[in-house]
Amino acid sequence: MAWQLEEAITYYGKQGAPGDQSALIALLGEIQQENGGGIPVAAVEETAKAYGVKESLLLALIKRVPRLRLADTHCLEICCGPNCGRKTELAEVAQRLCGSKVTVKQMPCMRLCGKGPNIKWDGKLYHQADETLLRRLLKD
Ligand code: FES
Numbered sequence: 505m506a507w508q509l510e511e512a513i514t515y516y517g518k519q520g521a522p523g524d525q526s527a528l529i530a531l532l533g534e535i536q537q538e539n540g541g542g543i544p545v546a547a548v549e550e551t552a553k554a555y556g557v558k559e560s561l562l563l564a565l566i567k568r569v570p571r572l573r574l575a576d577t578h579c580l581e582i583c584c585g586p587n588c589g590r591k592t593e594l595a596e597v598a599q600r601l602c603g604s605k606v607t608v609k610q611m612p613c614m615r616l617c618g619k620g621p622n623i624k625w626d627g628k629l630y631h632q633a634d635e636t637l638l639r640r641l642l643k644d
Contacts, residue, residue, distance in 0.1 A: 507534075507538045509535065509547055509550060509551070510554075512531055512534055512535065512538075513531065513550075513551055513554045513555070516528065516530060516531035516534075517554075517555070521555065522555040522556075522557050522561070525565065528562070528565060529565060529569055529572070531551065532551075532562065532565060532566060532569070532572050533571065533572065535547050535551070536571075536572060536573065539575060540575070541573075541575075542573055542574055542575030542576060542577065543566060543572065543573065543574050543575055544574075544575045545574060545575070548562050548563065548566075548574075566607070567607060567608075567609060568609075570609055570611065573607050574607060576605070577604075577605050577606060577607050578605060578606045578607070578625065578626055578641075579606070579607050579609065579624075579625070579626055579627070580598055580602060580606050580607070580608045580609070580623060580624070580625055580638075580641075581609045581611045581623060581624040581625075582594050582595050582598055582608065582609070582610055582611060582621075582623050582633075583611055583612075583613060583614045583616075583620060583621060583622040583623065584610040584611060584612070585611075585612055585613025585614065585617065585620075586613065587613070587617040587620050588613070588614070588617065588620035588621040588622055589621075594621055594623065594633060594634070594635070594638065595608070595610050597635050597638060598638055601635075601638055601639065601642060602638075602642065606642070611624075614629075616629075616631065619631035619632065620632070620633075621633045621634070623637075623638075625641045
């Protein structure tokens with residue numbers, strides 16, 4: 505039987521979504537898995553409508569949870585740990601440079617402090633990141 509968004513919404517509704525954020529996050533993860541690794545904006549809209557919540561709530565969850573991402577967007581994870589965060593203002597630069605096609609997530613220490621500042625672009629780790637690297641990644 506093919507996966508259906510409506511059925512998933514009903515199932516996770518019985519698990520406590522949208523009030524229980526862990527159920528909502530599990531639903532978003534399943535939507536992402538069933539859609540090739542990205543959550544379609546249409547699915548966000550349908551889920552928000554079905555649960556009677558604002559789309560901004562779901563988008564905020566997608567932004568907050570590292571493994572979630574919108575479809576057709578890049579994911580930029582910036583280490584904002586005590587060492588990387590002090591070396592650069594990458595998070596601010598990224599917010600300025602990145603449009604709606606990039607989900608920017610501020611992450612805790614990636615445990616590679618000696619090679620920082622560290623970022624991940626679509627899951628690939630980059631060391632000694634700076635504004636030049638961000639511009640190159642956005643251009644490619
Ligand atoms: S603070 Fe960035 S890797 Fe530790």
